[in-house]
Amino acid sequence: MNWAQQLLHWYDANxxxxxxxxTKDPYAIWVSEVMLQQTRVETVIPYYHTFLGRFPDPAALAAASEEVVLKGWEGLGYYSRARHLQAAARQIVERYGGQIPADPDRFRSLPGVGPYTCGAVMSIAFALPEPAVDGNVCRVFSRFFGWSDPVGSPSLLRQARQASQAQLDRLPRERIADWTQALMELGALVCLPRSARCEDCPLAADCVALQDGTVEALPVRKARKENPVIRRDALLLTDDQGRLLLHQRPEEGLLAGMWELPSLEEMLAQQETFSLGETWSSPEGTRALQKGQIVIDRSEPRQFRHVFTHLTWIVDVYPARWSAGDVTTARQAVTEMTEGAIRENTTPYGEKGKTALRPCMWSTSEDRSRLPMNRLTRNILKHYGMI
DNA sequence: CAGGCGTGGGC
DNA sequence: TGCCCAAGCCT
Incomplete structure (x- = not known):
């Protein structure tokens, strides 16, 4: 047996x-591939079942509201994946009658479908000889062939695709899907990033890195940049009916379109353009703020920390109460409630000069279970008993 | 092409 | 605790 046959043999048994x-459903396989991008198998499994139960085919996904789709993705992270998936489903309904095209060029042109996802779905669902090179495959080949190109570099990707393609071209159709998955399975179970289990590897006899003693050194990784720490603040503003003021993030960028606590800094930044009691931007169907005033809890704000891949937030949360009363303009209300209470050096919303008004709403408990929020906001609301 | 884009688990 | 990651894509 050559090494490719040994790998397939190992895959059959392990x-x-x-x-x-x-499943053989190309749609279901596609959904799994998108969810698995930069995400662990154990994390994905429950989302996979729930999502397919709610959106069983491209037509169902295309017909749903973005809010419901985002809610189905809540907690998975990288939320543009969900938007792209839905946008692609809509194109599939319009252009291809709701069927995933068994055509690499057509499928690859859909939003959110890159080289890896295209190759994975085409090979696994349709047995087309398209290479699917992900982080696992790069690692396996980097070690097996002793390639020292950095992870993610075009040269390593190109070589890995070429190596996989060379095998695909020699395989019978019924082994195409297995080949794609066998490479990744080896990376996931044996050829691990750290503490590789070379003693269990079906390719050990031919592995360059194992013979050279460079398994732990490969693949070469670039040094990571330091995470900036961003100081923020958030207003936990409730009224006498138990409603909570929420704010929707911009349509693009970090946590796009998701709901979170409004920022005192943002209110300060927007005080020239609206007043709390009168013209707070409000999406259709949500309740505008009534005239009243804010009473902020002057005790020390509780602090929450949230770590993203590329930055860290430290958020001070200020509990406050909205009560009916005299008309209070934003300038008066915000100035009064923040004076001596708000910390300095926090960062306003609308980074990079985008200061467009975003929808705010008084949310009921039911609203808060329905609206998509990220993990940090969920944790804050849970801490204060708001969900 | 380098950087933006989430989250939770392992060590 | 802090750091590294895990089946990428987009700009």
Whole structure:
């Protein structure tokens, strides 16, 4: 047996029983591939079942509101994946009658479908000989062939695709899907980033890195930049009916379109353009703020920390109460409630000069269970008993 | 092409 | 605790 046959043989005996390996539905396989981008298998499994139950085919996904789709993705992260998936589903309904095109060029042109996802779906769902090179495959080949190109570099990707393609071209059709998954499965179970299990590897006899003693050194990784720390503040403003003021983030960028606590800094930044009691931007169907005033809790704000891939937030949360009363303009209300209470050096919303008004709403408990929020906001609301 | 874009688990 | 990651894509 050559090394490719040994790998397939190993896969036959050691492959995991994963939900997306029990279906031939190209749509379901596609959904799993998108969810698995930069995300662990154990994390994905419950989302996979829920999402497919709610959106069983491209037509169902295309017909849903973005809010419901985002809610189905809540907690998974990288939320543009969900938007792209839905946008692609809509194109599939319009252009291809709701069927995933069994055509690499057409599928690849859909939003959110890159080289890896295209190759994975085409090979796994349609047995087309398209290479699918992800982080696992790069690592396996980097070690097996002793390639020292950095992870993610075009040269490593190109070589890995070429190596996979060379095998695909020699495989019978019924082994195409297995080949794609066998490479990744080896990376996930044996050829691990750290503490590789070379003693269990079906390719050990031919592995350059194992013979050279460079398994732990490969693949070469670039040094990571330091995470900036961003100081923020958030207003936990409730009224006498238990409603909570929420704010929707901009349509683009970090946590796009998701709901969170409004920022005192943002209110300060926008005080020239609206007043709290009169013209607060409000999406259709939500309740505008009534005239009243804010009473802020002057005790020390509680602090929450949230770490993203590329930055860290430290958020001071200020509990406050909205009560009916005299008309209070934003300038008066915000100036009064922040004076001596708000910390300095926090960062306003609308980074990079975008200061467009975003929708705010008084949310009921029911609203808060329905609206998509990120993990930090969920944690804050849970801490204060708001969900 | 380098950087933006989430989250939770392992060590 | 802090750091590294895990089945990428987009700009």
């Amino acid at each position: 492959k995991r029983d994963l939900p997306w390996r029990r």
